[in-house]
Amino acid sequence: MKVETQLAMKPAKVKTSKAAFIKKELLRNKYVYIMLIPVILYYVIFSYAPMYGLLMAFQKSYSPIKGIMEGKWIGFDNFTMFFESYYFWRIIKNTLILSLYSIVFGFPAPIILALLLNEVRKKWFKSTVQTFSYMPHFISVVVVVGMLKTFSALDGGLFNVVRGLFDLQPIMFLAEKDMFRPLYILSNIWQGAGWASIIFLAALSGIDPQLYEASKMDGAGRWKQLLHITLPGIMPTIVVMLILRLGAVMNSDFQKILLMQTAPTYETSDVISTFVYRSGILEGNYTYSTAVGLLNGMINFSLLLLANYISRRVNSTSLW
Amino acid sequence: MxxxxxxxxxxxxxxxxxxxxxxxxxxxxxxxxxxxxxxxxxxxxxxxxxxxxxxxxLDAYKHVFSNKKIYSGYLNTLFYVVAGTGVNLLMTSFAAYGLSRMDLYGRKTMMKLITFTMFFGGGMIPTFLLIQNLGMVDSRWAMIIPGAINTFYFLIMKTSFESVPVSLIESAKLDGANDFRILFRIVLPLSKSILAVMMLYYAVDHWNDYVTPMLYLRSQELYPIQIVMRDILISSSTESMGAGADTGFAIGENIKYATIIISTLPIMAVYPFIQRFFVQGALIGAVKQ
Structure with missing residues (x-):
């Protein structure tokens, strides 16, 4: 109370003493601040300057010479144009469908793998399976898509050899719009399930072994233990991961889709990020594509806040 | 039983x-x-x-090895991996050391501003125009500077630095060591395993990076292996395959397969030996989440 009145009475003196305090602090840790200068510059230039660049979304066109402040402001016209365009529903729909399929088919895969691994008794077998199933994670996306492409070759490509077994005609897999989603999701599972199982294995190792002992006494078999101890034990992890995944539902793997997509598959493969790339970088509609990107970023950010809020409620786990 | x-x-x-x-x-x-x-x-x-x-x-391998683009791609990638990872580790260590000092004035504000960038950013187009304005398009800098700090890795490193006893740092200060000395002589040597993890993560990211060169590089002599591979595997330009008049059409497919093997082999060969570091990193990351 006393301090507060002092503050109110002598603002001038407080100000100087605060400045003195900051100066003292800066001097005391001067080497730390010197260290942080490149870090701060890095974030200002490469993270915050592009955020300022987002103002372009409300302008008619971008001029590198004039900069943003001189540009002509057009309010939300770019957004309206996007909402009214033919592509709007297509890319929103594709982004969401691809995400939802990935969740439905891709999300359970690492959990199942972790559960299988958890039941292995021989340690060497477990670590062998782990080593091999983690391997695809380190293959670059260019190689994965390159493999998909060579496997789809009309002559002697693996996928068409398999089709041949069923007396089906060879097809150009990467040019078939109905094949894009299955190929994308299956190859994602192949590449990512092993690696993603690590976090669930960690959760599994946190389950109290006494629970298993006790249930054995009660005559529970391995299957019963799986249902009543193991699964409930890792449920919190599963819930958090699922909520986070749902928070990223408007995100898609830009580089993989860009590599996989061909013009005939745009109907199923064109998503927000690939659209932004084509319209912005390739066609030079900078302000329009910035608007589309900003819209996507805002939706993502809100979804993430929502996901974090829910996860805090459900699990008292928060992202930050 | x-x-x-x-x-x-x-x-x-x-x-x-x-x-x-x-x-x-x-x-x-x-x-x-x-x-x-x-x-x-x-x-x-x-x-x-x-x-x-x-x-x-083994002709396919001969073709791949005699392909100059693959050589230069490999050398470029090597440069980006080494230089890029070096810059990454230095910058991330600076950030992690500075922001793990609990008594630092302004620490909370800086942390908030940095964490925010994980969840929201300018996006592809404004970033591209920025890099262009900085004159980095079609230069090696574009491969190294714009991604100098991965915020997620920074958070992992900061958490690890926080476990270094404060008393150790205090006593070094009393002995007259400045913060640079403390970072390089005390904190980093004590965090060797996390440093190894970070190094591997950054190095693999550089090795596999495809979007950065695609967006920012224009000249072929700067292309890393991933772009060369895209041209051979996905765009299927016969010219980049090195398949001149003397090469039959048939061996083209073999060349693609050989390219995949040659580009993937280095990582696959060392991977089993360093697997535990990667797993360690994934676990720290998971705890962080």
């Missing part, structure tokens, strides 16, 4: 399923390898699953 019949069935099914997991993980690579050494004509006609190579040749 004696196991019941049901337990045996359970174990048997589990083992079979996991053997299947190994097979699925390995098969594509085996297929690619066997195809790369198969006879080109047999490869196109055979319609086999390539559990064994069909015929034998």
């Amino acid at each position: 004696k196991r019941s019949f049901g337990e045996h069935v359970f174990d048997a099914i589990n083992t079979i399923l996991l053997l299947l997991v190994i097979a699925i993980s390995l098969y594509p690579m085996l297929y690619v390898f066997n195809s790369s050494i198969s006879d080109p004509d047999q490869l196109l006609r055979s319609r086999s699953f390539m559990l064994l190579p069909e015929g034998f040749q």
Whole structure:
């Protein structure tokens, strides 16, 4: 109370003493601040300057010479144009469908793998399976898509050899719009399930072994233990991961889709990020594509806040 | 303890399923390898699953090795990996050391501003225009500077630095050491394993990076291996395959397979030995989440 009145009475003196305090602090840790200068510059230039660049979304066109402040402001016209365009529903729909399929088919895969691994008794077998199933994670996306492409070759490509077994005609897999989603999701599972199982294995190792002992006494078999101890034990992890995944539902793997997509598959493969790339970088509609990107970023950010809020409620786990 | 019949069935099914997991993980690579050494004509006609190579040749590898673009791609990638990872580790260590000092004035504000960038950013187009305005388009800098700090890795490193006892740092200060000395002589040597993890993560990211060069590089002599591979594997330009007039069409497919093997081999060869570091990193990351 006393301090507060002092503050109110002598603002001038407080100000100087605060400045003195900051100066003292800066001097005391001067080497730390010197260290942080490149870090701060890095974030200002490469993270915050592009955020300022987002103002372009409300302008008619971008001029590198004039900069943003001189540009002509057009309010939300770019957004309206996007909402009214033919592509709007297509890319929103594709982004969401691809995400939802990935969740439905891709999300359970690492959990199942972790559960299988958890039941292995021989340690060497477990670590062998782990080593091999983690391997695809380190293959670059260019190689994965390159493999998909060579496997789809009309002559002697693996996928068409398999089709041949069923007396089906060879097809150009990467040019078939109905094949894009299955190929994308299956190859994602192949590449990512092993690696993603690590976090669930960690959760599994946190389950109290006494629970298993006790249930054995009660005559529970391995299957019963799986249902009543193991699964409930890792449920919190599963819930958090699922909520986070749902928070990223408007995100898609830009580089993989860009590599996989061909013009005939745009109907199923064109998503927000690939659209932004084509319209912005390739066609030079900078302000329009910035608007589309900003819209996507805002939706993502809100979804993430929502996901974090829910996860805090459900699990008292928060992202930050 | 004696196991019941049901337990045996359970174990048997589990083992079979996991053997299947190994097979699925390995098969594509085996297929690619066997195809790369198969006879080109047999490869196109055979319609086999390539559990064994069909015929034998090593010409495809000769073609790949005599392809100048692959050489320069490899060398460029090597440069980006080494220089990029070096800058990454230095910058991330600076950030992690500075922001792990609890008594730092303004620490909370800086942390908030940095964390925010993980969840929201300017996006592709404003970033591209910025890099262009900085004159980094079509220069090696674009491969190194714009991604100097991965915020997620920074958070992992900061958490690790926080576990270095404050008393150690205080006593070094009393002995007259400045913060640079403390970072390089005390904190980093104590965090060797996290440093190894970070180094591997950054290095793999650089090795596999495809979007950065695609967006920012224009000249072929700057292309890393991933872009060269895209041209060979996905865009299928015969010119970049090194398949001149003397190469038949047939061997083209073998060359693709050989390219995949050669570009993937380095990581696959060292991976089993450093696997535990990667797993350690994934676990720290998971705890962080």
